[in-house]
Amino acid sequence: MAIRVYNTMSRSKEELETIEPGTVKMYVCGPTVYNYIHLGNARTFLNFDMIRRYLEYSGVDVTFVQNITDVDDKIINRANVEGVPADEIAEKYRLAFEEDMEALGVKPPDIAPRATEHIAEMVEVIAVLVEKGHAYVADGDVYFDVSSFAGYGRLSGRDLSEQQVTVQFSPEMERKRDPWDFALWKAAKPGEPSWESPWGPGRPGWHIECSTMSVQYLGGGFDIHGGGLDLVFPHHENEMAQAEAYSGDRFARYWIHSGMLNIDQEKMSKSLGNIKMLREVLEEFDPDTVRMLMLGTHYRSPLSFSEMSLTEARASIERIWNCLERIESAGDNGGGGSGAGGNELTSTLERLDASFREHMDDDFNSAAALGEIFEAVREVNTFLDGAEAPPAAALQRAKQFIMEHCGALGLELEASSRIVASSTSRAKISSAGSDRGRLLSFAAEAGIEAETGEMPDEELVQLLLEARQVARESKDFTRADMIRDGLNGLGIQVEDIKRLRPE
């Protein structure tokens, strides 16, 4: 089945026809490493991770390149403020970015080129642009001459003459022939990081790195170029102008842009100061919850963020976790039966698999695709409710369905909690870690003290579950509830998995 993607260039969905069938070469603009990334950045990276994973899930061989902008005005400014070298700032936040991506479960790019390691290549491209008359030199700076490129404005659909020019006076403006011209090379000011070039020491402009590195690693006319919607203009417009002026060939085939994340109806951005750092969020919420939040809205739509939206996302991912746990428990408690409905479940899952793919094939509609997963969760739960001894094959299929489809969207479904089970109940110890001291004193309070000092939390909880079970069997519900409430109070959820049989 053909995958359709919305191409910003054509403003419509197009069938994805790559240069080489079965292969997708994609480039996504990475971060400028001058600070920790915020949730808005995270949305973009998560969206492209979802797209990449789904393509791979569909059997496509993806080459994924994402740059690191490690030389830039913002980095230099930050370095000046902190009084440390610029490369130190860049390195620090580059590593932080990698940590954040790993924590989020974003697959690392196949290639993560850094601007500072490709200066020579950029200089060469700039030199050709100057040679071809697409760029001019002014006091050690080099600017791209927008008027020399006929298609300028094509990607972002704008006519420069109709745009409001709100440029402030600056020395740089003085050097430009036209306010819309942009820097390919910036002459170094004292103390700034710089590299030698035919135009004197300096550093590359922002856009040139992407034009250069994408083509270097993926070849001209590569398949997909992505980034946040706010990069369409000027960044991508400029990238394309440079690259096509340089080579004379088409730059990228499909332009995919990820919608903005808003807080209180406004875009989260540095200039507005309404930033929520990803790190902050990850302290409180697990990666699947964050991803769930993003998957719930189509990647091109604006996503309005609030504290509550995370809590809701958390509740919905829990529904999936719970289902998986039920499947596990059903397997542990026999699972070898020949319960009816197994075949029916299997064919229902077949159907849901097909609609899942249809939705994802249609411009990566993760929100609709999630709906099919939840549909499956309900079917599985109903099946589990009705079957005394569900057949192992059906359980296996159910588990595989959920894991596979969640995996295609990048949901890791890693146990966010450690499960301790007795024969009639189980406890979920949140992975955030429980308070050891309080657990010990609570155990003592419940009359469990002998040799608990060295005992791992799991065993301690196990003893408590068993004590509660004894209490329940002797109808001492006061004590049973005291144990359950006490554990709940420690963030350890206790649930009964089957009824007590009087025997």
Add this chain to the structure above:
RNA sequence: GGCGGAGUGGCCAAGUGGUAAGGCAAAGGUCUGCAAAACCUUUAUCGCGGGUUCGAUUCCCGCCUCCGCCUCCA
């Protein structure tokens, strides 16, 4: 001013020319010693006004509101 996007149940959010997925929340019910989990049931004339059509939430026109971009931006 130019370009683009959006307005769907209490909240979030898909979607379609033939009366609208899913999640969260709420209420009632089943199950449970009680909970939790799970299941069932209940809650939408799809911003407003016209038009096209046998029929529009979906297409067209106008209006209102909101958001993004117009050289910091994911």
